[in-house]
Amino acid sequence: EAGVAQSPRYKIIEKRQSVAFWCNPISGHATLYWYQQILGQGPKLLIQFQNNGVVDDSQLPKDRFSAERLKGVDSTLKIQPAKLEDSAVYLCASSLKRGTAAYEQYFGPGTRLTVT
Amino acid sequence: LAKTTQPISMDSYEGQEVNITCSHNNIATNDYITWYQQFPSQGPRFIIQGYKTKVTNEVASLFIPADRKSSTLSLPRVSLSDTAVYYCLVGDINTNAGKSTFGDGTTLTVKP
Numbered sequence: 001e002a003g004v005a006q007s008p009r010y011k012i013i014e015k016r017q018s019v020a021f022w023c024n025p026i027s028g029h030a031t032l033y034w035y036q037q038i039l040g041q042g043p044k045l046l047i048q049f050q051n052n053g054v055v056d057d058s059q060l061p062k063d064r065f066s067a068e069r070l071k072g073v074d075s076t077l078k079i080q081p082a083k084l085e086d087s088a089v090y091l092c093a094s095s096l097k098r099g100t101a102a103y104e105q106y107f108g109p110g111t112r113l114t115v116t
Numbered sequence: 117l118a119k120t121t122q123p124i125s126m127d128s129y130e131g132q133e134v135n136i137t138c139s140h141n142n143i144a145t146n147d148y149i150t151w152y153q154q155f156p157s158q159g160p161r162f163i164i165q166g167y168k169t170k171v172t173n174e175v176a177s178l179f180i181p182a183d184r185k186s187s188t189l190s191l192p193r194v195s196l197s198d199t200a201v202y203y204c205l206v207g208d209i210n211t212n213a214g215k216s217t218f219g220d221g222t223t224l225t226v227k228p
Contacts, residue, residue, distance in 0.1 A: 004159070035218075040220070041220055042203055042217075042218030042219050042220050042221050043160065043218045044217075044218070045217070045218075091159050091160075093159065104150070104162045104165065105160075105162065106162070107158075107159025107160050107161065108159055109157070109158060109159055110157075110158075110159055
């Protein structure tokens with residue numbers, strides 16, 4: 001079974017530029033999550049999708065971050081404009097069943113973003 | 117939202133049993149306890165999940181006392197490859213009620 005795919009793996013941009021991350025979850029997984037993980041901290045949930053609908057985006061900085069999951073499969077997370085404090089690893093995860101982020105999740109390798 | 121508290125770091129030696137405890141004093145009736153493992157430059161990986169008493173799988177055991185205010189992840193006979201960060205999460209897996217949040221985890225270092 002193929003895992004969660006993410007691209008790119010690394011990205012370096014200057015502040016005020018925009019960037020987009022892509023995630024392809026495990027086939028058949030209805031729930032998709034985006035996390036931000038700052039160095040030395042645990043992952044912080046940004047947004048959770050159930051199929052193509054948003055379940056929880058309470059911690060997403062909506063003035064600069066946006067995410068979509070068209071057709072309930074792939075997802076894109078965008079940052080525009082980026083700030084220095086956005087430097088982090090962005091993790092995508094998926095789970096088979098509905099529910100909160102407490103359910104077993106399968107994580108991708110992440111995208112390491114550096115904002116200079 | 118159940119807050120969790122774990123030790124920041126632990127050291128062990130190869131072949132020893134390691135027990136990592138997580139405190140979750142305000143756990144709700146429908147909350148489950150889940151543990152993840154994360155290696156550098158990788159996403160977290162599910163290890164084990166439980167509700168009460170004891171759960172065991174091929175890699176770990178999870179002990180949950182009757183009051184469920186804490187839980188202990190037990191790793192038998194650790195090896196160098198078990199060096200990683202371990203996260204405890206508490207949340208309701210059956211509904212969208214509440215949230216489940218990763219804390220800062222416990223960094224386990226296994227020495228030869």
